[in-house]
Amino acid sequence: MKRLLHIAALGAFCGICATQAFAQHSSSATQVVTFSVHRSTVPASLVSLSSSVPDGRRADEQILSSKHSPSPRSLPKLTVTLDSRQPKNLAVELGTANAVVDVKNELITYATRKSVVLTVSD
Amino acid sequence: MKNPYQNTRLLLTFIISFPYFVPSMGKVISSLLVVFVLLFVIPLHAIAQGGTSVVQIVTVEVKPITKIAVNGNPGALTVVGQSGDPSASSVSDNNTRYSMVTNLDNVKIVASISDEMPDGTRLMVKLESSKGVSNGPVDISRALTPVNVVSGINRGSDLNQTITYTFAASESVNEINEQSRVITLTLTD
Numbered sequence: 001m002k003r004l005l006h007i008a009a010l011g012a013f014c015g016i017c018a019t020q021a022f023a024q025h026s027s028s029a030t031q032v033v034t035f036s037v038h039r040s041t042v043p044a045s046l047v048s049l050s051s052s053v054p055d056g057r058r059a060d061e062q063i064l065s066s067k068h069s070p071s072p073r074s075l076p077k078l079t080v081t082l083d084s085r086q087p088k089n090l091a092v093e094l095g096t097a098n099a100v101v102d103v104k105n106e107l108i109t110y111a112t113r114k115s116v117v118l119t120v121s122d
Numbered sequence: 123m124k125n126p127y128q129n130t131r132l133l134l135t136f137i138i139s140f141p142y143f144v145p146s147m148g149k150v151i152s153s154l155l156v157v158f159v160l161l162f163v164i165p166l167h168a169i170a171q172g173g174t175s176v177v178q179i180v181t182v183e184v185k186p187i188t189k190i191a192v193n194g195n196p197g198a199l200t201v202v203g204q205s206g207d208p209s210a211s212s213v214s215d216n217n218t219r220y221s222m223v224t225n226l227d228n229v230k231i232v233a234s235i236s237d238e239m240p241d242g243t244r245l246m247v248k249l250e251s252s253k254g255v256s257n258g259p260v261d262i263s264r265a266l267t268p269v270n271v272v273s274g275i276n277r278g279s280d281l282n283q284t285i286t287y288t289f290a291a292s293e294s295v296n297e298i299n300e301q302s303r304v305i306t307l308t309l310t311d
Contacts, residue, residue: 025186025226026310031218033245033305035199037291037298 188229190222190309192285198300199289205296212290220249222309223279229311230254230275232268236304239263242295247271247305248286253278259288268308275309 196215203211222231231249239245246259254275262269287305291298 024310025188026308027188027190027222028306028308029190029192029220031192031285031305031307032195032302033199033287033289034195034197034300034302035201035243035245035289035298036300037201037243037295039201039203039205039291039296 184225186311187223187225188309188311189224190220190231190307192218192220192307193282194218196285196287199287201289201291201295205293211293212288214286214288216284216286218285218287219282220285220307221279221281221283222253222275224275224309225277226311227276228274229309230270231272232308232310233260233262233265233271234268234306234308235262235265236306238266239303240295240298240301242292243298244288244290245303246288246290248288249307250283250285251275251280252283253280259286262305268306271307 196218199213199215201211201213231251231254233247233249235245244261244263246261246263248259249256249271251272254272256272257270260269260271285307
């Protein structure tokens with residue numbers, strides 16, 4: 001009986017030692033990452049993504065473009081919101097937007113071949 | 123080796139018991155005894171360092187230290203743009219920092235995510251490190267079990283290191299409402 005007790009005590013001691021030897025020491029910190037995706041899907045018939053503005057021409061209707069040609073000044077990026085439920089003349093919509101007016105002035109002032117990046121969403 | 127006190131005791135016993143055997147010498151012996159005490163016993167007591175001692179056992183232990191902390195959450199990662207436009211497919215945030223300290227060698231930082239990312243999206247994390255080797259942008263989109271982001275960190279501290287999160291969405295993904303994931307960074311050996 002005494003020998004059994006000794007063996008049990010020895011086993012417990014060894015177990016504790018092994019646990020200590022292989023114990024992982026760690027510390028954790030957490031962060032919350034928030035994400036979302038919002039991409040527009042505009043009907044192709046309404047937007048021409050690669051048209052360009054010819055030299056000296058007023059840009060009432062051909063202002064949509066996704067190309068960015070080299071220029072001495074970077075052109076502003078615009079966001080124009082269209083209501084697809086009430087189809088209107090795209091040129092009128094763009095022509096009344098203040099931001100587009102600024103771009104038109106920019107184009108007329110420089111009278112060179114330039115491109116404007118527009119993002120149109122419904 | 124004989125104890126010097128044993129010799130002294132033997133001598134005293136002899137001197138004190140001497141008058142018993144030679145009664146006529148009693149007075150002389152008494153005088154000798156007084157002289158002996160004055161000459162030897164009192165100086166011996168004076169010379170003897172009779173202090174006491176106590177013993178204490180001081181146990182010293184340095185426990186393993188691993189500590190990591192971050193300074194907040196990254197901003198919302200929102201992919202916007204034209205559908206099918208490959209240039210608008212990912213967004214990054216590098217505004218958060220982490221600090222760590224350890225007294226162990228060869229520890230690492232692992233990252234895990236609370237839930238898998240939606241199909242067609244990826245979340246990557248990159249941790250800068252001056253004490254270890256950064257694994258660069260590591261895809262943790264499916265990392266329900268931790269993956270290594272920094273390894274080979276030796277003892278010391280690393281303060282205000284940049285964490286960069288990159289969220290990417292394939293062109294086929296047009297709309298995902300705002301979702302969140304908990305990212306756990308663990309410093310471990």
